[in-house]
Amino acid sequence: MGIFPEIPVAEWITAATEGIQEALKPIFTFLREDFGDFIEVFAEDWLMNVPIWLFILIVAVLAFFASGKKFGLVAFTVIGLWFVANQGLWEELMNTFTLVIFASLISVIIGVPFGIWMAKSKAVENILTPVLDFMQTMPAFVYLIPAVAFFGIGMVPGVFASVIFATPPTVRFTNLGIRQVSGELVEAADSFGTTGAQKLFKVQLPMAKKTIMAGINQTVMLALSMVVIASMIGAKGLGQSVITALQRAQVGPGFVAGFGIVILAIIIDRFTQNLNTQRGDNP
Amino acid sequence: MPVIDVKDLSKIFGKNAKKATKYLDEGLSKEEILKKTGNTVGVNRATFSVEEGEIFVIMGLSGSGKSTLVRLVNRLIEPTEGSVMIDGQDLAKMDNKSLREVRRKKLSMVFQRFALFPHRTILENAEFGLEIQNIDKEERRKKAQESLEMVGLGDYIHQFPGQLSGGMQQRVGLARALANDPEVLLMDEAFSALDPLIRKEMQDELLELQESMKKTILFITHDLDEALRIGDRIALMKDGKIVQIGTPEEILINPANDYVEKFVEDVDRSKVLTAEHIMKRPETVDIEKHGPRAALERMRKEGLSSIYVTDAKRNLKGYVTADDVSEAVKNEEDNLKNILRTDIVEVSEDTSMHEIFNVIHDATVPVAVTEDGRLKGIIVRGAVIAALSGSEVSLNGDLS
Ligand SMILES: Nc1ncnc2c1ncn2[C@@H]1O[C@H](COP(=O)(O)OP(=O)(O)OP(=O)(O)O)[C@@H](O)[C@H]1O
Ligand SMILES: [Mg+2]
Numbered sequence: 005m006g007i008f009p010e011i012p013v014a015e016w017i018t019a020a021t022e023g024i025q026e027a028l029k030p031i032f033t034f035l036r037e038d039f040g041d042f043i044e045v046f047a048e049d050w051l052m053n054v055p056i057w058l059f060i061l062i063v064a065v066l067a068f069f070a071s072g073k074k075f076g077l078v079a080f081t082v083i084g085l086w087f088v089a090n091q092g093l094w095e096e097l098m099n100t101f102t103l104v105i106f107a108s109l110i111s112v113i114i115g116v117p118f119g120i121w122m123a124k125s126k127a128v129e130n131i132l133t134p135v136l137d138f139m140q141t142m143p144a145f146v147y148l149i150p151a152v153a154f155f156g157i158g159m160v161p162g163v164f165a166s167v168i169f170a171t172p173p174t175v176r177f178t179n180l181g182i183r184q185v186s187g188e189l190v191e192a193a194d195s196f197g198t199t200g201a202q203k204l205f206k207v208q209l210p211m212a213k214k215t216i217m218a219g220i221n222q223t224v225m226l227a228l229s230m231v232v233i234a235s236m237i238g239a240k241g242l243g244q245s246v247i248t249a250l251q252r253a254q255v256g257p258g259f260v261a262g263f264g265i266v267i268l269a270i271i272i273d274r275f276t277q278n279l280n281t282q283r284g285d286n287p
Numbered sequence: 288m289p290v291i292d293v294k295d296l297s298k299i300f301g302k303n304a305k306k307a308t309k310y311l312d313e314g315l316s317k318e319e320i321l322k323k324t325g326n327t328v329g330v331n332r333a334t335f336s337v338e339e340g341e342i343f344v345i346m347g348l349s350g351s352g353k354s355t356l357v358r359l360v361n362r363l364i365e366p367t368e369g370s371v372m373i374d375g376q377d378l379a380k381m382d383n384k385s386l387r388e389v390r391r392k393k394l395s396m397v398f399q400r401f402a403l404f405p406h407r408t409i410l411e412n413a414e415f416g417l418e419i420q421n422i423d424k425e426e427r428r429k430k431a432q433e434s435l436e437m438v439g440l441g442d443y444i445h446q447f448p449g450q451l452s453g454g455m456q457q458r459v460g461l462a463r464a465l466a467n468d469p470e471v472l473l474m475d476e477a478f479s480a481l482d483p484l485i486r487k488e489m490q491d492e493l494l495e496l497q498e499s500m501k502k503t504i505l506f507i508t509h510d511l512d513e514a515l516r517i518g519d520r521i522a523l524m525k526d527g528k529i530v531q532i533g534t535p536e537e538i539l540i541n542p543a544n545d546y547v548e549k550f551v552e553d554v555d556r557s558k559v560l561t562a563e564h565i566m567k568r569p570e571t572v573d574i575e576k577h578g579p580r581a582a583l584e585r586m587r588k589e590g591l592s593s594i595y596v597t598d599a600k601r602n603l604k605g606y607v608t609a610d611d612v613s614e615a616v617k618n619e620e621d622n623l624k625n626i627l628r629t630d631i632v633e634v635s636e637d638t639s640m641h642e643i644f645n646v647i648h649d650a651t652v653p654v655a656v657t658e659d660g661r662l663k664g665i666i667v668r669g670a671v672i673a674a675l676s677g678s679e680v681s682l683n684g685d686l687s
Binding site for chain 1 (some may be wrong): 358361363386387388389390391394395396398400402404405406407408415418419420447449467473639687
């Protein structure tokens with residue numbers, strides 16, 4: 005120890021975080037206040053104002069079409085959602101749903117372009133791969149700390165931490181999907197004189213769609229798995245009910261809230277999977 | 288001006304490819320270069336040109352560099368050395384934009400394994416080339432539909448590629464290339480994935496289409512039969528090098544070296560050789576000038592049992608046999624007219640060996656090769672057998 009003084013890595017990271025915080029203050033303030041307000045309006049003024057029966061009906065109809073006009077998913081959706089409402093967890097469900105939606109949307113909006121960039125350049129792939137590994141293996145709790153530093157407590161830091169945790173699969177699968185498009189098809193596109201953008205939008209992305217959707221499905225699931233963790237920094241929703249139950253050692257209410265998360269997970273998973281069909285697939 | 292003009296074109300794969308070109312100058316083989324430098328010679332100083340409306344076939348064994356060569360012609364890969372001129376424009380000197388224009392307007396490629404876009408319908412596949420030129424939907428659909436009808440797929444336009452058979456998919460590939468109405472078609476083993484029957488059908492179809500389209504076609508194949516069927520000229524490749532260029536007949540009859548000869552050996556000669564190749568110069572007598580005595584004298588000298596009779600302009604009149612002629616000499620006749628026989632088997636110069644083989648059985652005298660009634664040559668049974676077995680191909684003047 006004596007020869008090598010401790011390297012002040014922790015201090016550096018703290019300093020860097022503070023630097024970022026200072027430098028991007030206007031953006032962080034905007035996100036915390038305006039974006040935070042918007043999330044709140046979305047959850048409390050819109051979603052929660054829809055009558056429960058109407059909400060269930062709409063989701064059931066969507067489930068009917070998403071699952072190719074079968075009734076299994078419809079039945080599960082109706083029973084599951086009704087159960088959550090019956091347990092008095094409807095508002096929590098709506099908050100969780102909001103968190104997942106925003107975190108997933110942002111992850112996809114960031115993740116797909118990065119995936120494309122990665123697919124188009126070997127150098128970018130070499131740089132991003134270890135970064136993605138790092139993002140996914142770092143314990144999710146750690147992200148809560150800069151999230152709080154940047155955004156205080158509430159929904160916004162929850163979304164922020166979820167985005168960091170949930171984005172990698174979308175990036176990876178987008179990259180993979182595009183690279184998987186056979187070389188001969190890319191050549192075929194080239195041989196007809198496509199521009200880079202035409203090749204991307206008319207051949208590579210449509211053909212990678214299935215793989216990209218699988219990545220998005222994982223992203224949504226990861227975002228959902230952040231719900232409980234994010235509730236530790238004040239994100240409202242089912243996660244909070246779990247934490248409360250934990251603190252009070254109430255097994256029953258803890259599990260009921262857990263069921264709510266599972267039900268939401270299954271519904272979202274089936275929805276995103278069923279959207280995952282590609283033109284020209286053989287049935 | 289040739290449509291495609293390729294000069295000293297080389298492609299060497301791997302790092303420091305330029306360095307390896309000096310070994311090409313020294314005449315090292317592909318293997319030696321691979322051993323020395325780790326670079327693979329794809330194409331080695333290829334030079335050829337394709338004229339407008341010509342079907343130019345490039346053939347060679349697997350790995351001989353055919354695909355590499357065709358991909359150099361539309362610059363899907365960059366050459367290490369040499370030039371490709373399309374309509375007099377140097378492809379290597381073009382920026383991306385003009386290269387795209389050339390690919391859009393002048394060159395279309397048909398791929399070995401079809402390379403259809405599985406997420407697009409047949410119609411959407413066929414219109415792809417026009418779609419990326421931003422031609423409006425109605426017009427490009429119309430053109431795509433037309434070219435699909437041309438290849439006989441008008442009824443399948445809303446299917447997906449996965450729903451069609453291999454032969455049908457190949458036609459879609461062809462229709463997709465044709466929809467652009469390019470000057471040049473590049474076809475990389477376009478028919479190799481098809482089974483023999485469909486393949487032959489596609490070859491016929493291509494030839495038929497070519498009658499009306501008059502495209503310039505660069506056709507790649509590893510099958511000599513296919514090359515001989517459809518090629519106006521054929522280039523043979525070995526280890527990246529072009530070892531011979533010629534018409535199908537030149538290749539067959541005068542193989543440039545052992546390699547070409549090996550290739551040619553397996554060909555079913557009966558399909559490519561015609562009467563012209565195996566006929567010999569006939570001994571004849573002139574019906575006006577020669578009487579039985581002269582005929583008998585000639586037959587004795589040549590050791591013939593019969594001889595063809597023509598007029599002064601070599602119009603075929605018939606033949607006489609040795610027996611009849613001696614009889615006529617005894618009877619002091621001075622004319623061949625009375626003993627002239629006319630049960631002749633006649634073929635023309637381009638009659639295939641197959642047909643000749645079938646008719647020569649019935650012939651008592653050598654088969655006559657005629658054109659507009661004039662005798663051009665005769666075919667003896669031995670020559671047919673020899674040609675079919677491939678042991679000896681006799682040229683026009685060799686035997687007489
Ligand atoms: N991308 C590449 N990188 C390195 N070597 C290559 C590459 N493409 C082709 N080659 C080599 O170049 C040579 C010619 O290959 P090419 O594909 O042109 O042959 P081919 O005549 O088309 O064969 P086939 O009939 O099997 O299609 C081969 O030795 C091959 O290994
Ligand atoms: Mg090939």
